[in-house]
Amino acid sequence: MNNKLKQFILLAGDIAILYSSLYLTLLIRYRQMPTGELWHGHLAPFTAIFFVWILIFYIAGLYNLHLAVNNADFFKLTLRSIAIAGLLSLAFFYLTPRITIAPKRNLLIYIIVFSLLFHLWRRIYNNLLKSYLPKNNIAIIGINGLAKELIQELEEKPHLGQKIAFIIGDNNEDKINNIPVIKGTDNLDELIREKNIDTIILTSNPNESSELRSSLFKCLRLKINYVSLSRFYENLTGKIPVESLSQMWFLENLNEGNKAWFDLFKRTYDIILAVLILSVTAVFWPIIAIAIKLESKGPVFIKMPRNGKDNNKFKMFKFRTMKEEGNDRSPTAHNDPRITKFGSFLRKTRLDEIPQTLNILKGEMSFVGPRPERPELAKELEKQIPFYKERTLVKPGVTGWDQVSGEYHSPSYEDSLKKIQYDLFYIKNRSIYLDLSIILKTISTVLSRKGL
Numbered sequence: 001m002n003n004k005l006k007q008f009i010l011l012a013g014d015i016a017i018l019y020s021s022l023y024l025t026l027l028i029r030y031r032q033m034p035t036g037e038l039w040h041g042h043l044a045p046f047t048a049i050f051f052v053w054i055l056i057f058y059i060a061g062l063y064n065l066h067l068a069v070n071n072a073d074f075f076k077l078t079l080r081s082i083a084i085a086g087l088l089s090l091a092f093f094y095l096t097p098r099i100t101i102a103p104k105r106n107l108l109i110y111i112i113v114f115s116l117l118f119h120l121w122r123r124i125y126n127n128l129l130k131s132y133l134p135k136n137n138i139a140i141i142g143i144n145g146l147a148k149e150l151i152q153e154l155e156e157k158p159h160l161g162q163k164i165a166f167i168i169g170d171n172n173e174d175k176i177n178n179i180p181v182i183k184g185t186d187n188l189d190e191l192i193r194e195k196n197i198d199t200i201i202l203t204s205n206p207n208e209s210s211e212l213r214s215s216l217f218k219c220l221r222l223k224i225n226y227v228s229l230s231r232f233y234e235n236l237t238g239k240i241p242v243e244s245l246s247q248m249w250f251l252e253n254l255n256e257g258n259k260a261w262f263d264l265f266k267r268t269y270d271i272i273l274a275v276l277i278l279s280v281t282a283v284f285w286p287i288i289a290i291a292i293k294l295e296s297k298g299p300v301f302i303k304m305p306r307n308g309k310d311n312n313k314f315k316m317f318k319f320r321t322m323k324e325e326g327n328d329r330s331p332t333a334h335n336d337p338r339i340t341k342f343g344s345f346l347r348k349t350r351l352d353e354i355p356q357t358l359n360i361l362k363g364e365m366s367f368v369g370p371r372p373e374r375p376e377l378a379k380e381l382e383k384q385i386p387f388y389k390e391r392t393l394v395k396p397g398v399t400g401w402d403q404v405s406g407e408y409h410s411p412s413y414e415d416s417l418k419k420i421q422y423d424l425f426y427i428k429n430r431s432i433y434l435d436l437s438i439i440l441k442t443i444s445t446v447l448s449r450k451g452l
Helices: 003-030 036-060 072-094 101-130 145-156 188-195 210-220 229-237 247-253 255-295 341-348 355-359 375-384 388-393 412-428 434-446
Strands: 137-139 162-168 177-182 199-202 225-228 299-306 311-320 366-368 397-399
Touching: 003 036, 003 101, 036 072, 036 311, 036 434, 072 101, 137 145, 137 188, 145 162, 145 229, 188 210, 199 229, 210 434, 225 229, 247 397, 255 341, 255 355, 255 434, 299 375, 311 355, 341 412, 366 434, 388 412, 397 434, 412 434
Parallel strands: 137 162, 137 199, 162 177, 199 225, 366 397
Antiparallel strands: 299 311
8 A cells, every 4th residue: 555545545534534523413412313404504514614624634744644653742733633623613603604503512512522533543543554554565675874774764664554574685684673684686586476575675776787687577577666765765755865866866857847837837826925925914014023123123124145046146034033232143053042032933933934925026935945045054065965056946935845844954064964855855846736735834833833
C-alpha cells in the first residue's frame, strides 16, 4: 500500500466517522431513529462544516503519516483540532440565520460523540498501520551513508509500512540494525521470491556493474519495482539528498520550460492574495506601528538586503522586531535578547512578515518559495555548499517547504545544508498542490504560535 492510498483510506474513514457521528447524535438527542426529514434538515449545514473540519485536520497535520502514532502529542493535537473545529462550527450556525435547526445541544452532543469515535478510529488505524497492514518488502543493493540514514528512518517509523528484508553489500558486517547483509547478487532472483520483495532500492547505477545488470535482468519477470536510493529517499523525507546533486541532476530534474503556465498562475494568485491581505490588515498597521515605537526607539519598518531570483538583490520589508541599541545586524539566534516583547509576538504570529506583501506586488517575492538569504551570508555558503546558488532559480517566498518541515534551521553551515535539501525539493516539485499544502501548513504554524 503506497502512502497516497493510506492517506485516502484515512480520509475516507474520517468522513465516515463525521457522518456516523451525526446520525448517532440525532439518535441520542431525539431518542428514536432519525426520520428522513430530520436527517436531511441536518445534512446540508453539517456537510458544510464537515468540509471545514477536514481542512482543519489537514492544516493540523492529521493526514501526515509520519505523525500517525498513538502518543500523547498526537492526541493532544487531535483534541485541539476538534476544539477549533467545534468553535468555528458554533460561529457558523449562529452567523447563518437562515439555518432553522437549533444547534447548541446537538452540536455539543455531536462533538462528544465524534471525539470518542474519532479517537477509537484513529487508534485502530494507527495500530493497523504500524503492525498489521501489508508492508512493502524492500531490498537494498549496496550500502553507503545515505542508505544507513534511510534504514534508521524506516526503523524509527514502522507505521510508514516499509520493511527492509535484506541488504546486499560487500562490507564486513553480517547485519545492519538486525537486517541481514548478503554478499553478492548471484542468487538475487531466489531471494526476491523467498522474501516476497516488492521494491529494490539501488544505491548505484547498474550501468557501472555488468554483474549487477545481469542479476537484475534475471529478475525481469518477477515484476519488481526498481528505484534509485536518492529517489526513494526524496519521496520518503520530502528533501533532496545532497549526495545525489550534480550538474546532471539539475539538467535531468528541473524542466523549467514545463513550469511556464504554473509560474503565470502563481503570479496571478500572488497578486490577488497580496491585495486581499493588504486590504484586510491595513487598519492594523497604525496600531502595530504605535506598539513598536512605544516599546523601543527606531523605525517601524526595516529594509533588509536579500538575494532574489537569479541572485538579484532587493530590499525585503518587515515590521521591526528588535531593539536598535547595540544591534550588530548579525543573524537571529534562538531566544535572541535583541528581540522585543512585542517583536516576539509579531514573530510568533508571523505578523512581522505582512509588509512583504509589498515585495510580492513589486514582483520581487512570492508567497511560497525558498526564504531569501542575506547576500553576505549567501556568498560564504556558496563557497561551502555545492549548488547553493541554484536555490535562487525561483523567486524567494514569505514561506516555504523548509519552513513547514517541522525543523528549525539556523544560518549555520550544517543547517543551511539541510535547508537547501528542502529548497531544491520544492524547486523540483513545485505545483499548485504543493503551494496550497505549504500555505495551509503555514497557517497551522501561525495558529500554534511556533516561531523564533
